[in-house]
Amino acid sequence: MERDTIAAISTPPGNGGIGIIRVSGPEAAGTVDRIFASFRKSSKDKDIRTARQVVRMCAFTLRHGYIFDPETDSGDGDPELIDECLVSFMKGPRSYTGEDVVEINTHGGTAVMRRVLSLLFRYGVRPAEPGEFTKRAFMNGRIDLTRAEAVAELIRANTEESRKAAMEQMSGRLAETVNRHADMVEETLARLQVAIDYPEYDDEEQVAREALAALNETAGELRKLSRTYDRGRILREGLRTAICGRPNAGKSSLLNALLGSERAIVTDIPGTTRDTIEEAMDVAGYPVILTDTAGLREAEDAVEKIGVERAREELRRADLILFIADPAFSAGDEVSLLEETVREIPGKEIIFAVNKTDLLAANAGIQYEKAVREALEKRGGGLTGRIREICLISVKRQGAEEIIRLLREYLEQRGAGCGGAILTGERHKMLTDKAIAAIDRAAGAASSGMPLDIVASDLWECAGALGEITGRNVTEDVVDAIFSKFCLGK
Amino acid sequence: MIVMEESGRCFGEYDVAVIGAGHAGCEAALAAARMGFRTVVFAVTLDGVANMACNPSIGGTAKGQLVREIDALGGEMGRAADATAIQVRFLNRSKGPAVYSPRAQIDRRQYQIYMKHVLETTPGLDLRQGEITEILTTAAEDGRGRRVCGVVTHLGAFYRCRCVVACTGTYLKGRVIIGENSYSSGPDGQFPANRLSDSLRQLGHTIIRLKTGTPPRVNGLSIDYSRTEIQDGDEPGFTFSFCPPEKPDPRGVAGGGSVIPCYLTHTNAKTHEIIRENLHRSPLFNGSIEGVGPRYCPSIEDKIMRFADKDRHQIFLEPLGRETEEVYLQGLSSSLPEDVQTDFVHSIAGLENASIMRPAYAIEYDAIDATELRLSLESKLVDGLFCAGQINGSSGYEEAAGQGLMAGINAALKLRGEPPLILDRSEAYIGVLIDDLVTRGTKEPYRMMTSRAEYRLVLRQDNADARLTEKGRKTGLVSGEAIARFREKQARIDRAIAFLSAYFVPPDGKTNSFLAKYSSAEIRTGVSAADLLRRPELTLEKLREILPAVPDVCELGPTEAEQTEIRIKYSGYIQRELVQVGQFRKRERQRIPEDINYADVPSISNESREKLNRIRPESIGQAMRILGVSPADIAALMVYLHKREAGAAADAENAAEGRPI
Structure with missing residues (x-):
């Protein structure tokens, strides 16, 4: 019987209507409880964080509720809600794996599912290996021997595949980068170990403590690497581009033009698009997920209200915002609408596209653009530095081509930013973060005057985590480094 | 095939025959005899019993831990070192509890006398001079393979036995190399054992060739110590033994014996020049040495070649004992010709007129491939044959003694019909x-280092008794007195920890002026004494200034106070390591049945299949540590094992219900 708890997305990759995250193991219910509340309590009643719903659930039932991040604060004292979801609980041994299984049915967006997964990982669940649910099912006698043979093959094939895939990925910059950091850590470790294993060897302790200082830099580099995970995700899962703007600004028409099909219902009645629409397209080999959102304005009916709320949520998830301005409104109005919209969504880059320029007089387009710039300058605030591009388009006259060109430019630039090492795998990201935490602890222990062996124990953990990424044998490495770099012996 | 006829006269019948009376052989023989089995131990010469053929010291980093473990399990090395120490130092005192390491300089001759006397006076143990040339075997009872049945000496004498423990050190086909000269020899001028490795090879073992070396010894009266730096001992009261005798041996410093210092000097540019000019005469560089030498113990010429930018190397001058002037020059191991050795020794400060008594030499010897052994140290190829020490590719007295003890214990347990004692x-x-x-396995002589242990905060020298005494009790090697003392000690430590965790220090003026005195941040609310103890700048010793004088704290002896402090101070780190230990043990507990046929395991790579088949790991955990076996292969193996188990259970069920299988 396995002791640890594992989780993975168990629906096919991509953005389906629904996405299921499966959690299996002794801590399945307990862990989900840390991030799940079956109803949202007001800020006065703060026990949302301790509500233990899942462990008390009757087995084989469903419960409706919210996934939240207990370590955030959305401003009103409540934690940030990630998604509305249904949670089902299957009590072991009568579950697929034979262990306690909790399945979280989310709304299917990859970003949401990843966020939920990362919360689970934060609370001690580990990513399931390929085929691991099935393996556990077999180990716990839930499936028969004939199937087990196939599973053995599958596990092997999958791990070999992923190992190969990992190796291919590792052959590039990531391996180089991780190895460079691992070298640094191992060399420092070798110095500490020389001081420990050869106590009479000159003044190694001093040197070792100095070497520790250099690790701050390594920690910084690893932090940078950890952040690339997000960029890696974009390359892998697609650039989420949210199209937003005033009702009837031409968002749906643009989407259709971009996709070359009539995906969105286009009418000239403002507020036609009441839900978000998601479509994938290919731009210069990169996947781009376009989402068309409901028009931004004060909604009049309840359905539309939900649409607007959805639109904001979609903006929060997006990597890039494509704002469509309607020149029927003044440049100042459009800029304030945008500012209002993205005020709570900091950091994301925006393409400001002025549509319907075919309806404008010859010079009016240029004039409008100038006015937009002035308005932006005047407002500053939340928008400073976030406007990537201001462009004049007409969906009717090759406006889509212009947008595609801008997207390609953006992707290439962002891709170039990732030309160095990129973390793409969940496991690599987790190991990198583990290494960072260990290095920080080592630095903390060193500066608070902890003895060398304690510092070393944290560094061993750090080196071990990095070693797991590239498959190095850390003990051998360090022992080798000790003997090749230091002159020791009788 | 081995000749089985008992042609010669039978000189004795024993349960266990131990080949070699070095550090491994002594422990093996004592363990087997003390566990109640008739034991004989052979040495090529009885003047070589427990000889320290290299440095005259016991302990040091990682090795000090080994000695304390040997002691906790009921071995002899710790007590022998305590009885004959001429100096004790505690290494790494400032570097943390996981790596505190005691080391003693030993009176080499007294150590031999002590150990030989213990062998002589142990009931059921016979000590014999003789070179064993052959291990005799017979068909095993179960019809599979062979089991040992006796040993033969070079004089043709035959001894019947049920188990053999081979602890052959560097004797097997030993060859000493000094410059252009090389000759067949055991260590330290002893005779070699030239025939036994052929017997081992015939029994199916793979023979490998290893190399080691030792520096020159000089007459201390010819050393000018004024040009060197004195290295004194500390903590003369320390004993390796957790249960030292009431009246300690007066030969050791713990028993009041005088402390003899070591000295430190350095090589210099002149030394390095002499060595460089004569490198062509080194057998290491002209290719006449085939054995693989240890990297952690390079010769001086090796150091100078590999670390050309280092302008000097440390040389420690270690006395060999009280009643001798011989001094060991630690750091000057060499296989250069005698004349070059003389020149470079004379180039070193303090050694200008040193009179060399024994030249440095390199020695090559036969060993077996230790992957042919089980974790019990019993051969996978020959039932009842155990191997320990340098024959397994290790190096160092402590490493040898640790293996010897385990091999002796496991030979005895086998004879008792009990499962082996395996420490993970x-x-x-x-x-x-x-x-x-x-x-x-190892390709070079293997030295223990703290870097090789994963769980160093758990494997400390101070708690070796807590880890192993109960295990030693089960074998019968640990005396009742030692067990009682151990349990009392643990109880006192537990009480002290409980008290310190529960006692709240008030945030008053007395406390805060105490804290200020040691530049420790003041407290505003009451905190437990244990919390204060976790501050790096505070110690239990200091805390006693403000703690009430309760027996739980006052009556702690120094070693108990030490362990109390370590367990509180580093509890967070220790806990984290214990979690890892838990995961580790889970994998160790997943056993692989001995009769597994790896050819039947589907979908593992051929390379892994070959390795698994050769090493035959005893658990999934051990299988994972085999170099070159991938996680995918481990997964496939686990699935296969589960299938096998489930299949066996179903068969049993069918059989019980009388259905045909």
């Missing part, structure tokens, strides 16, 4: 040592 990597350095040798 989270229980003892001995466990790390044996697991490394047996699972991965």
